[in-house]
Amino acid sequence: MSEIHWKELSPALLPEHFNEDLVKNWLLVTAGSPNSLGTMTVNWGGSGFIWKQHVVFLVIRESRNTLRFLKEYPDFSLTMFDPSYQEKLTFCGRNSGRDVDKVSVCGFTPCFYGESQVPLFEEAHTAIICRQIYRGLMEESDFIGGANTPLWQTWYNTGAHTGDRHHLIIASVEKVLTNLRSDN
Numbered sequence: 001m002s003e004i005h006w007k008e009l010s011p012a013l014l015p016e017h018f019n020e021d022l023v024k025n026w027l028l029v030t031a032g033s034p035n036s037l038g039t040m041t042v043n044w045g046g047s048g049f050i051w052k053q054h055v056v057f058l059v060i061r062e063s064r065n066t067l068r069f070l071k072e073y074p075d076f077s078l079t080m081f082d083p084s085y086q087e088k089l090t091f092c093g094r095n096s097g098r099d100v101d102k103v104s105v106c107g108f109t110p111c112f113y114g115e116s117q118v119p120l121f122e123e124a125h126t127a128i129i130c131r132q133i134y135r136g137l138m139e140e141s142d143f144i145g146g147a148n149t150p151l152w153q154t155w156y157n158t159g160a161h162t163g164d165r166h167h168l169i170i171a172s173v174e175k176v177l178t179n180l181r182s183d184n
Contacts, residue, residue: 008028014047014056026086030118040097041093053173058171073117078117109121118120136167138165
């Protein structure tokens with residue numbers, strides 16, 4: 001593995017356009033260990049401040065392979081890439097780690113941060129190290145109006161995702177890292 005140079009920033013210093021990058025440019029959420037990891041593209045979520053902590057929140061469907069890693073490992077990374085990686089991020093969103101080794105196919109180089117060995121990728125320009133503080137399954141009964149709402153019908157009761165609900169994850173922002181490599 002090549003040497004990487006990461007600079008730690010304050011958790012309060014999420015990238016200025018974090019929410020916009022999440023929605024428009026997408027991020028990879030990655031959890032696991034040096035022996036096995038799961039990664040997938042995310043673009044639903046955001047950032048905020050709750051319980052006296054800077055947090056990110058995201059939603060991941062029950063069917064996603066990466067969710068099993070998030071259930072096993074409380075710490076994870078959100079990695080940000082320059083626009084030239086869009087095709088690889090699309091691949092990571094459309095394919096399951098159960099079927100294909102996304103890291104190898106995309107040519108990503110895993111590295112591991114801190115005592116808990118949080119996985120991230122050398123090719124990223126920014127990595128946000130997070131620790132889960134809440135994870136809950138979205139229930140039909142918790143939606144105002146329940147199953148009768150267009151929201152529930154569109155996202156949880158139609159087509160390929162019928163019955164495939166999201167887990168809402170709220171995680172504290174532990175570290176923000178910027179990659180100092182000259183080619184990023």
